[in-house]
Amino acid sequence: MVQIGQTGKRALLVVNPRARRGTGSIAAAVDRLEAAGLDVREVKAGEQHKIDDVIRAEAKSCDLVIVGGGDGTLNAAAPALVETGLPLGVLPLGTANDFARTVSIPPDLQKAADIIAAGNLRDIDLGEVNGHLFFNVASIGFSAELAAELTQHAKKRWGVLGYAVVAARILLRSRLFTAHIDHDGTTEHIHTMQVSVGNGRYYGGGMTVEETATADDGKLDVYSLEVDHWWRLLALLPALRKGTQGQWDDVRAFPTTEVTIRTRRRRAVNTDGELSTYTPAHFSIRPKAIPVFAPPAG
Template identity: 60%
Template sequence: MPGGHALLIVNRHARNGAESAAAARAALVEAGLTVAEFEAPAGMSCTEAILAGTAGGDVDRVVVGGGDGTLNGAIPGLLQVGLPLGILPLGTANDLARSLGIPLDLEAAAQVIATEAARPIDLGEVNGHRYFNVASIGFSAELAKEMKAEAKRRWGKLGYAIAAFGLLRRARPFTATLIHDGQVKRIRTIQVSVGNGKHHGGGMTVAEDARPDDGVFDVYSLEVEHWWRLVALLPWLRSGTQGRWKDVRAFRTTALELRTRRPRAVNTDGELTTHTPAVFRLHPAALRVFAPPPAA
């Protein structure tokens, strides 16, 4: 039978957050959970909310309602309290939920939190910042700069497409050095993505067989010379088969370093968090998430 005591934290600033807070609580209660909701005051981080909300010690799981940026902000708090995470996907892209097979429907996601076992997943880390999905340097980091919060709320995934189209024609390759597994490679690229999960960018796929619990990074580098090649690549980027193209470098590893001539922003789970030089490490089975069992 479903059961458990959940701390619920909803990002009311996420695209669907404000109107979904009451529905989130109702869905969890209907699924059979006892719910303690913590409404974070303005300016309080998700990690601070987790620490404050669990101070009483009477909850056995943390449920976060929001998008990928909100979930990313919860990582330090989840690691500190050692409780499993339940995800209510209320954001724009919901890439982590899709990577884990969590339904995007609120009631169905609540059922997963109440009835499925919490399973371990990996975390990526770049320059001390841990992440669930993907860290990227290049095009997607520039896109994150241009994709303002108001545009996300107003346009949703369409906003990504609008901003990406405007940025695409200005995209130019940059020089970088990749260091991994005893190799040093100097490359010209438009984007390097280091994936822990499977999905990113509201519809892109790191690799068709990537999983957030497989113990490896899936890395790809778009080493194209002209922006129109990215347009041709789009179907492969969506399916995760871009590594079949001769001008896309794709490989797996557990650690790497990326250097650039000048500092370039690093986008982790949709937020700009650090700059190159970027040192990546993988943390296998770092925390537990309520999700359906992985496909065989």
């Protein structure tokens, strides 16, 4: 944990207007930041001004970056944050805000601003798959299909409920697929509905990768849902929310720092709610990759 003074610091606030609360007023949060002595300059990201390009262009004129958006927005900002080394503040404006929850940043924007103003920094890990960075989790199978079908309009209108509606529809048609998992000197051959590789704790609007996972534990948590009926997955839901699914017989789970997943046909990989790459997928961990304003761990 590092403490820094905020008076006179130049903060670049990048807001995603497509985030669920991105078009609302964040004036009260900005007032809190400026009252703490931060010099805040707001820039809206969009189709013409991608968030990572904005951060790179403004890096020399700011001391920290504040991202107003959800997990997808943070995912898009990750490459520029790693390249510049700038500290990250989060104003959670998205649908699920799983990363914010993982590091105990509250959904209330003024309280989130107070955390940035307090100046406490935590160095958090990032996951990486085929060169694409992620904060929370990367998945192959069910979650990737969900990401493909859950439109921005549905997320903005229905919020977390939108996940449930679309997930139920996909669940009824889901089938197991064959995969090969290479990790820690072994290869496992599996039939699965979904393989998830987690960096943080939460994903998918409140699901938990592993009950003891943190965003700075230096490891990836992998689990594979090897259930043969959709109703079995429904029975697993309480465990998936708690992060105890690894205790079930039809769930394969293990920690690692590097894993490769191969499939018979090319399958999309969902990283923080965005489809970013395809199998074969090589995953690794980047320990302490980004300093983030957050409450003390524990």
